Amino acid sequence: MTQPPPPPPPNEPPRQPGYGYPAQPPTPQPGYGHPQQPPAPQPGYGYPQQPPAPQPGYGYPAQPPAPQPGYGYPQQPPAPQPGYGYPAQHPAGANPYAQQPGPGHPGGPGAGPAGPGRNNAVLLIVTAAVVAIALIVGGGIWYARSSGGDGKKDDSANSAGGGTGGRTTGGGKSGKGTEKVPADPTSKVLFQVPMPTANDTTVTAGSWLTDRVYAKTGVAGISGYDPESGARLWTVPLPGPVCYATGHVSTDGRTAVVFQPKTPPKGSSTGCSQVAAIDLKAGKKLWTRSVKSGDVPVNFNNVTVAQHTVAVGGTSGGAAFDLATGAVRWQPKPADTCYDAGYGGGTRLVAIRRCGSGDSAQLHIQTIDPVSGKVVSEYRMASGIEYASVVSTDPLVVAADVNDSAGDGSGFSDVFSLDNATGKLRTRISTPGSSYAARCDGIYEVEKCKGVVVGNDRLYLATEEHDGSGAFAKTNEIVAFDLATGEQTGQRADAGNNYTITPLRMDGPNVIAYKNAPYNKGAQVVSIDGGSFKETRLLENPVSTAVKAVETSMSPQYAEVLYGQGRxxxxxxxAHAVGASTSGKEYLVTAFGAGG
Known part of the structure; x- marks a missing residue:
């Protein structure tokens, strides 16, 4: 997996090469929007604004250097493997990661309520295996829990570019999505939003698309724009920079962010302790809340929306609020020996709950009722798996780097397909880093995964780049796995020579994907039929120096990519600090629309 990682938080030793890091660009420096304690906001998309300089080959002329196509080309591409992207499946019954029922565990002798209460931590040290840094955990709370409630009512919808997708109809069969095929997919630039100025490198993560507005986080606030013209419709100012944002939007157009309580001095932080709900339709902030442990505000590392609940998690535990009113549903309590590190949202709410520390630490994957916080089902991962990410909450799919076997710090070596109702393991899929190009944050934002989506009870996964046809040609594909059996379906969408394809989201039974292009072609958005896997072109960008510069600096590995309604x-x-060295003019947003 060749994507670059998120920039490390302040005071954290840099992660070592081997994670797919390019030698350039420089990692954004800590400061404005990057807390010193606890760990700084990390968008999980991890994107330096300046990508590596393109290398000759892979379909590029040696002179002049053209913008680098594709989705993180490796400097020394691995030789293609036999049956590339199709590793052998583990034999049935030989799954070393199947949960072992035990006392108090669902399905085990003496099964009862799953563990101590909804959230939150005592003071402890969590050793991060990937980054080798101690994260200090704050005080937490006891919250009595028992099984009950299925949290099934679907009152949430993903943003149009929302990443994971969920259960869809069609079962992998052909069907219609909502995205229309234009008469002419050739696009034009609709509008661009200039990059805002900042005193320090500042997080601007967060973008949402509804039927009436495209909204984007700025330096200290969120603005809504007309999706076609880019005219600014509204601005919601915030007292400090946004730390984290969720891609989920409720059906009534509401979402949530975590932000700093005020703009910090250069090189410092005021902590990521504030939670706010944003009404994207009305263009207003509904409420702001925080949680204290004694007199100290609790800092959060992620946020999500599930049904009408906002849930925030971190090393001090998790909390939840009513999306409409901000009323507290649960929060960290003292004496709890476990804590909710983060949540996955959408149609269901799933907690990644961590118990213990070091080699004895264990992750509990819990489907929980969004209102009460009660456990609906639970799966206990094998001890020693330090971090996990929620790829989808319905069906429930979790990714982890088991025994650091991915070898590239991507957090993605194995995929666990779980039953929401019972918590039982349906199947485990081996997804080695040498073959697949997915990447999950895991450590901080537990539902920030790229290069993978879920729908039709299938996992759609981008493969690593490998040799194409012809000298220096590179390519990759999207392949599908059945989440019931763990076997590949045989479906395969080829990117084409010197293109790199990345799944973005589901559209009904179809997969929406972005294709980064070689120097003499424009990037594309395609719809992949869920049954035939036939690709239909929805949009193709023009070929110009300015557009190629945008595509290169804002490919899926570096930026947020949303597609909807033909745009x-x-x-x-x-956002860079004032005076930061850049290769040219930069934009916060560039929007494209099809011509016909």
């Missing part, structure tokens, strides 16, 4: 939005997740 493509590429947006940056950092």
């Amino acid at each position: 493509l939005y590429l947006s940056a997740v950092y």
